[in-house]
Amino acid sequence: KSDFGSIKKAIRIAKQGGSIAVFPEGNLTYTGETNHFSKSLVKMIRLLKLPVILFKFEGLYLSNPRWSNENKKGRSEGYITKIIEYEQYKEISDEELYNIVYEGIYSNAYNNVTNSLFEGKKLAEGLQRLIFMDLKKNIPFVTYSKDDKLYSKVSDYELTYQTDGYVKDKNGNLETLINIDKQIKKAYYHYYHNDIIHYENESLVNENIKTTKKKLGKFNTILKKDSIILKAAKKTFLIFDFADVTEIAIQGKNKLIIYYLDKTYLLVFDKHVSMYAHLLTYQFYKEGKTYDEDRNVFTSFGLH
Known part of the structure; x- marks a missing residue:
């Protein structure tokens, strides 16, 4: 709404x-x-x-x-x-x-956390939604999670998620996800401006026009530097050009809302896909290269 x-x-x-x-x-x-x-x-x-x-x-x-x-x-x-x-x-x-x-x-989950442990199974599974970059190689879309660990497909980058919400690297260093997020935004910002963006996943797409909702079906969804492309049977069905996208928002854990021209689109992804990567890519496009890194440590990017 x-x-x-x-x-x-x-x-x-x-x-x-x-x-x-x-x-x-x-x-x-x-x-x-x-x-x-x-x-x-x-x-x-x-x-x-x-x-x-x-x-x-x-x-x-x-x-x-x-x-x-x-x-x-x-x-x-x-x-x-x-x-x-x-x-x-x-x-x-x-x-x-x-x-x-x-x-x-305002709340910070890491304040007074010493006496509050949060236990469960598969503690780290889904962490690639946030940490979608290998911060050792500074390469995006190569991380995955299993049980209590986050791994990379291209290096020995590894994090272990703790019951107090901290993550521990292979050298035993502890870090909050708040600080990890700052590193991700900075690393991905540089990658965005210096490399090719190509992040391909499958999604179910719904189209909303005012009060009418229409199921469009399943598509290969490709994130680019300046757009999101929907393809079916190797043919391009629709291109969300960021220049014409009013806003992109994340709904829940695996849904992306795209406000495009006079329509609204809901893209539903598998649980391993990072909605956050899509949002940051769109925000970086909108900001362009006018962003002043020294004045603002990436606080204007992300969820707000």
């Missing part, structure tokens, strides 16, 4: 005396750190003129990371961090209100 549609629905519910719960991130994070979210949330708060209750969850990421194929068992909790009355926020700027909300719900 669009931001505008969600706001209209929230206003209608508020007028009926109902309460509105909003999860600004839209889903679990890939890394365990709260992402920045749409500024339209501030507009909705101002339109509703209701008290805002900020509620923080902890432990949910480590029990079910967005990249993971399997759930983990561990301790999770939630609690109220702040209540903001209308009289308190009506005079402050949008930026101030946004920062208050963000700080009130």
Whole structure:
């Protein structure tokens, strides 16, 4: 649902005396750190003129990371961090209100994790959705996971996923997925601007036009530097030229939404495919080479 549609629905519910719960991130994070979210949330708060209750969850990421194929068992909790009355926020700027909300719900899965272990089977399976690059060779689309480990097809790059959410390399060094994600974005950014992008997988595709949904079928889906190509029987069916794509979003763990011209497309992939690689490729295309690496350490890329 669009931001505008969600706001209209929230206003209608508020007028009926109902309460509105909003999860600004839209889903679990890939890394365990709260992402920045749409500024339209501030507009909705101002339109509703209701008290805002900020509620923080902890432990949910480590029990079910967005990249993971399997759930983990561990301790999770939630609690109220702040209540903001209308009289308190009506005079402050949008930026101030946004920062208050963000700080009130911000969570880092690696804070106070020493006493919280999350156990399960096949702990690392699905990790290639996030770590889609071999960070030793700086080559994308060559990693795969099995049991509690991530491997590379082109080198001895290897990570072991721990029950506390850290990953350990072959030398015993521990790293958070938050920091690994920063390395991935930087390495893939350089690869994007210096090498050929070709990432081919199979997907089921649905086309939505307003209220009409149409199943298009199964396609070979090829990610390129400037487009996503759908092919069937070796023939090109459709090319999503990034120049004409309004937005790309990730839904759940294995679905990609493409807003293309006046239509919306839903691509459903196998569980081994990285939606994150598709999103970053699109974002790098939109940013072009005007991006200032020294000023901003890739925080504008990824889920937000």
